[in-house]
Amino acid sequence: MESFTARAPAKINLTLRVAGRRSDGLHEIESLVVFSDISDELGLDPLRPRGLEMLGPLRAECGPVVDNLVLKAAGALAARVFDLKIGHFALIKRIPVAAGLGGGSADAAAALRLLAQANGLRPDDPRLLEAARVTGADVPVCLDPQPRIMRGAGEVLSAVVKLPPLPSVLVNPVVALPTRQVFEAFDKLHTGPLTQAAPLSFTTRDELLALLQTQPNDLEATAISLQPVITEVLSALRDLPSCQLARMSGSGATCFGLFDTQEAAASAARQLRTKRWDWWIEETTLG
Numbered sequence: 001m002e003s004f005t006a007r008a009p010a011k012i013n014l015t016l017r018v019a020g021r022r023s024d025g026l027h028e029i030e031s032l033v034v035f036s037d038i039s040d041e042l043g044l045d046p047l048r049p050r051g052l053e054m055l056g057p058l059r060a061e062c063g064p065v066v067d068n069l070v071l072k073a074a075g076a077l078a079a080r081v082f083d084l085k086i087g088h089f090a091l092i093k094r095i096p097v098a099a100g101l102g103g104g105s106a107d108a109a110a111a112l113r114l115l116a117q118a119n120g121l122r123p124d125d126p127r128l129l130e131a132a133r134v135t136g137a138d139v140p141v142c143l144d145p146q147p148r149i150m151r152g153a154g155e156v157l158s159a160v161v162k163l164p165p166l167p168s169v170l171v172n173p174v175v176a177l178p179t180r181q182v183f184e185a186f187d188k189l190h191t192g193p194l195t196q197a198a199p200l201s202f203t204t205r206d207e208l209l210a211l212l213q214t215q216p217n218d219l220e221a222t223a224i225s226l227q228p229v230i231t232e233v234l235s236a237l238r239d240l241p242s243c244q245l246a247r248m249s250g251s252g253a254t255c256f257g258l259f260d261t262q263e264a265a266a267s268a269a270r271q272l273r274t275k276r277w278d279w280w281i282e283e284t285t286l287g
Contacts, residue, residue, distance in 0.1 A: 003046075004117050008110035009039040009145050010095045010170070011102030011138060012286055013250045015200070015215040018186065026137065026153035027183060032200055032215070034163060034286045035145040036170065040107055041092040042070065044114040048088035050074075056092035061176075063097075069135055073108035076131035077115055085119055096280055098176035100223075100250030102138045109142035147287060149200055164205045166286040167265040171237060171272065172254040173229045173279050182251040186222040209258070212245055223252035230255065236276065240268040256286070 012034050019028040040056070052065050062068065070089050078084040089111060095103030112128050115121070121128065123144075132139040137154035149158040200215070202208045224230045230253050237246035237257035242264040246257045259265040262285060269283040 004044045004114045006042050006110040006113050007039040008042055008095075008103070008106035008142070010036040010284075011106060011142060011145070011250070012036060012168075012170075012256055013100070013217060014212055014247075014286075016217040016219060016250065017215065018190075018218040021187060022153065024153075028152065029150065029154070030200075031150045032147070032161070033141050033150050034147045034166065036101075036168075036284045036286055038094065038170065038282050038284050040095050040103060040110070042107055042110040042114060043090040043092075044087055044111070044118060045090075046085050046087035046118045050086045050088065052089045052091060054091055054093060056094055058093040058096060059091075061097040062091075062093055069104040069108035069139070070111045073111045073131060073135045073139065074115060076134050077112060077127065080127040080130055081119065081121070084115065086115065087118065089114075096172045096174075096254065098178045099172050099254045100177065100179075100248065100252045101170075101172075101254050102142060102250065105136050105138035106142045106145070108132070108135050108139045109145070112139075112143060163208065163287050167259045167262040168284050168286045169237065169240070169243075169257045169259065169265050169269045169272070170249075170254055170282045170284055171233050171257070171276075171279055173227075173233050175227050175229060175253050177223060177227055177251060177253045179251040182219055182223050182226065185226055186219060189222055189225075209244055212247075212258075217248050217250075219251050220248045223248060227253050229253070233279070236272060240271060243268065254280075258286075 014032045016031045074086050095101050133155050141150050147161040147163045202211050233255045234246050242259050243257045248255045265283045273281050
């Protein structure tokens, strides 16, 4: 039996509105999600014993292997597919952990795709989506990593949204910011009714940028209260030539800046690296 590999691209929340907390403890959200060409890479050898090997420049950030979402996703699918062949995973980790980029969710989704290949499951097998949902809120949108509007607690997904390529710079100040911690702080700060998200409607790049200006990331202020360095990141991005929009992604602390062209994004990233060599800075294209 052959080995399999899959990319696990970083997820970016261009918008993130939080409508409130549900009775099940999860949060009702609406988010326009895109994906980066920066990714982890996951391999699967079905003939080796079940396990997970951590590789890559950021492997030390991943914590205990037993807690990794790759193995959680594999277990969730095994509970739904009789006699599922699993095997040995090898994860090359390039996406920062607890960074608002959905790296763990992307890895889990890649594991489900690989297991589907290895076991002859169709990509639209409903058991894959079921396993994704129980693994984590961001895993369903990462199963087929294309731009979508994510609603509910992450389980309600729109059809693919047509977007122009978005040249961008991603910046993480090398601080971890666990999602649970941000949402717990958000709940303490927001006890009244929350603003409902406006309809997400656009047809051109200019209309998209105008829309993004009106639809913020509702977690940004809370994340800044926990990690004030995020303010420095946003200011540094906004000061770069040709930056059209700077915003935090997800629950932070990674922020993104949007630029006119890939050349402008690459130039901005080089300029920022000369000033902040201690930050994680990557130019990319979102879409």
